[in-house]
Amino acid sequence: MARRGRPQTRARRPAQRDRRSGGPGAHGGEDVLSVLARSVREVESALRHGRVSPATRTKFQAVALLLREERARVRGDEKSTERRRTEQLKRLDGVAKALAMSAVREPTLLALLDEDAVVTDEARSLTRTVLQRAGIEPAPEPEPEVPAAEEPAAPVKPRVVPQSVVSRQLANPFLAPDFSAARPSGPRPTPLAGWELLGPLLRSFERASNGATACMELPAPASRKAPGGRELMPHQARLVAAAAAGHRTFLLADEPGLGKTAQALLAAEAADAFPLLVVVPNVVKTNWVREAGLWTPRHPATAVQGNGDSVDGFADIVVVNYEVLDRHAGWLGEFGFRGMVVDEAHFIKNKSSQRSQHVLEIADRIRARTPRPLMMALTGTPLINDIEDFLAIWQFLGWIDDAKPRAELMDALTATGLTPADPGFYPAARRAVVDRGIVRRRKVDVAADIPARRIADLPVELDGAAGRSIRAAERDLARRLVARYEDALATRRSGAVVSSPDGIDHELVGQVARWEQKDAAEAKSGDNVFTMMRRIGQAKATLAADYAAQLARSAGKVVFFAKHVDVMDAAEETFARQGVRFSSIRGDQTPSVRQRNIDAFVEDPGVAVAVCSLTAAGVGLNLQVASNIVLAELSWTAAEQTQAIDRSHRIGQTEPVTAWRIIAAQTVDARIAELIDGKAGLAAQALDGSDEEVGSSADVQHAALVALLTEALSSAPADLQSAGSLT
Known part of the structure; x- marks a missing residue:
């Protein structure tokens, strides 16, 4: 066929x-x-x-x-x-x-x-x-082939069931699902039964007048406290209050930077919607697990990687990315989820695509097993090209099926007393859909709720050969530092004794770090802390560019900062491949070329991203047309990072600025991010807001090496640590 x-x-x-x-x-x-x-x-x-x-x-x-x-x-x-x-x-x-x-x-x-x-x-x-x-006669299109009854069915992609999921099922054989509670009743008679309604519902959004609300009424929160002593922003607390009051479907379309992840997790907590399934793009999968640990610490989270060999089948929150959903759709539909969240929900806009079909299939199976599950679609861009993009999201949420509104929405439309032939039908129908759970807030609308400038870390996993190579290089560096430390201990003068409780000579650790730092600065080749950071930046480049492209589509212009030219090159290739227009601002450009590229980003609505050198474009530029910044590589200093953010956070900026810092999880990248934050806090405390830097980039480099060596020694066998007392 x-x-x-x-x-x-x-x-x-x-x-x-x-x-x-x-x-x-x-x-x-x-x-x-x-x-x-x-x-x-x-x-x-x-x-x-x-x-x-x-x-x-x-x-x-x-x-x-x-x-x-x-x-x-x-x-x-x-x-x-x-x-x-x-x-x-x-x-x-x-x-x-x-x-x-x-x-x-x-x-x-x-x-x-x-x-x-x-x-x-x-x-x-x-x-x-x-x-x-052109004078060519096309062949007639063939009729679809119908396979004979005796022909075998087309091969189906193999699906997997992780062993830990089997263990969970075996551990709870008595928890048979109650399908009767979720079984829908038969169709109810309604004056709208003979009308085609999906088209008019879509047109009700196209015809919306300026000022028409795009957000359901949300209750005032009883409290803004969250687990772990955290406090929700007012707009976040209102959505959580709606879930606590019994609302169970949400199209959460807040702009990026307003905390949709936290709202979804805490709505699940309020609705007792665990176990919870979360379907996300690969670039934010690790971040969802991290955020779950922060906002819902009582509910363990697990990420599905590959065939799911490492998945925790007893977790309350299961995070899976779109790319592997086909392999896991079978057991996910039978797991017994009481809630489902789809992040970047515009990814399912095309209902004929495989990923959309898998998402819709799993959602239907959850609804068939669970009475009133929590269903949330998160996206800053519910519409990409056409108003029809709404349909797949509405179907996921259970508001419509392939041909008509489902019971709750149909009841709301019937209650208006209007039909599509009545002029008043369209605003009333739009209101009925919004009340099903559309929540849309812009940064400018809730500017008083959020800091004027904030840094949001986005951890990513470095998979594949590049990730394995980087982790191996980091282990080799740690082993080299340990060997150097042990050699220094062995040649110490007689009588030197380590008095530290952990058996580590921290003064010597600092000296070894300085030696390594000096050698790395003079080295022409080989792995060291500088080459490792560059390789991490290269490995993060495509992931960071993918995230910047998502931001550009959902929130407008984005400034993308990188430290190395090859990272900028890789990002620009990704933008070009995805059809995202960009301007490039680099240190090797002439002043006229540089200004022309700046003007293109600032003045041309079609130029979505400014790809900037962290060192060359971190000062002297006014890029306040953007309120979202992606830091693809870490600076060695808090001041350099602040200077980059201040290209957008400056006088004339009308929206809060969010800097999205892409961090390679479980690498030295994460450790350096913590050190930079510590130096920033020291600067603020010592200088009362002055931009003058406390310390230097060398301080962070030295501290990173000290932390790496100390961690390696702490995890080494006890007999190696006790060597500090030998003469």
């Missing part, structure tokens, strides 16, 4: 083969490349003269599909000469480049290039028209 969304294979007549790319047989009609080039020019013209229409999107998608197919055909044409193929590919590249530049100027076109994008009937029809204009 032909794959949905792909143009069908066409029968080619020999006389037509060259006509496709302008060969000698191109007579009696235009060649395909000429038609494609003219179509691209028409798209460019439409973009220059106004808003993109559905016809423009259709033309863009059809051209993209034909370009892909034509490139594959040219490369596989063994009858053509190498020179001919090179010439044709060069022409195709020119058309493709022009098409790509159009897409970068208009972000709504980018989604049409996604691998899971649905090809519309109009786009398929246009591809056939283009071929006919």
Whole structure:
């Protein structure tokens, strides 16, 4: 059966083969490349003269599909000469480049290039028209093949069940789920039963007037206290209060930086929605486990990695990323979850994609087993391209099914006493949907609740060969420091005694760290604390850029800081691949180029990210057009980090500024982050807010080496530590 969304294979007549790319047989009609080039020019013209229409999107998608197919055909044409193929590919590249530049100027076109994008009937029809204009008769599209009854079913991707999950199930054989409590009753008669309602519901949001509320009424919180002595911000506490009062579905669309993760975890606590399933992008999986430890410490969290060999089947919070959901959808649906959170919920906007289908399948199975589960969709960007993006999120939340509103929303619509034929239906319908649980707050709306400037750490796991190599290098460095320490102990003058309770000569540890620091500064090659930090930055580059791209889509402009050129290069490649427009601000640019790139970021609404050198762009720039900053690499000083943040946090900034610091978990990166924070606190205490730095970058480098050596000695066998008392 032909794959949905792909143009069908066409029968080619020999006389037509060259006509496709302008060969000698191109007579009696235009060649395909000429038609494609003219179509691209028409798209460019439409973009220059106004808003993109559905016809423009259709033309863009059809051209993209034909370009892909034509490139594959040219490369596989063994009858053509190498020179001919090179010439044709060069022409195709020119058309493709022009098409790509159009897409970068208009972000709504980018989604049409996604691998899971649905090809519309109009786009398929246009591809056939283009071929006919080129003198090529497309083959008729085949009817879908129906497998015979005796044919085996198509192979299904293998699904796994972690052993610890089996252990949990065996430990609780008497906890059979009560399906009757969650079984929905039959359809109830309603005056709206004969109406098509999903279209009018979507139009009710398109027709919303300025000032129409986008947030349900939230109760005043009884308390803002959270576990561990933490205190919620007022806007966070109000959502938690709604969950405590019995509300069970939320589309939480707060802007980034307003603490959606904490709100979701504490709403689960208030609703007693454990065990809780959390589906997230890979880049924030580690952060969810960390945040769960902070906000809900009584409920252990576990992350599903790969096949789930390390998952804790007895945890109350299970965090899984979209990329491995297909392997685990089976046991996740049977686990007995009482709540489900989908982070960056716009990832499921395309209901025909596999990840969307898995999320919707698991959500339905949770609803079938649990009466009134807590269902939360978190996204700063509920709409990406079209109003239809709402549908998958509403279906996940249980507000609608494939064709109509479900019972609670239908009851609310019926209670309005209106039908889509009545003018008053649309504002009333929108209000009914919002009251199901849409919560939307902007930074500027709750500016009084949050600090004017704050740093939010986002820990990430370094997987794969790069992560293993970095951890091995850190172990080698620790072993080298220990060996150096032990050699120094062995050559000490007679009579020296270690009086420290832990048996470690901390004065000698400091001296060994200084020796290593000096050697590292003079070294031309080999692993040391400087090369390790650079390798960590390289390994984090793509993850940090992915997160910056998510921020740009949901919150507007973002400033991306990195220390090394190769990290900036890797980030820019990621942005280009995702169709995110950026400006590059580096130290090797001429003043005119630098200013031109700054102006592009500040003045052009389409330029979403400024990729900045931490050293070259950390001072003297005014980038207050952005209120979100991504620090892909750590500075060696608190002052340098503060200077970077102050490019956006300055006079004229109307929104609170959040700096998202990407930290490589379980590496020296995390230790250095703590040291930088300690130095920042010392500076604030000693200088009462002065920007003058206390200490230097050398202090942090030395402290990092001291911490690494001390930790290695503390975990070493006791007989090695006792060597400090030998003469």
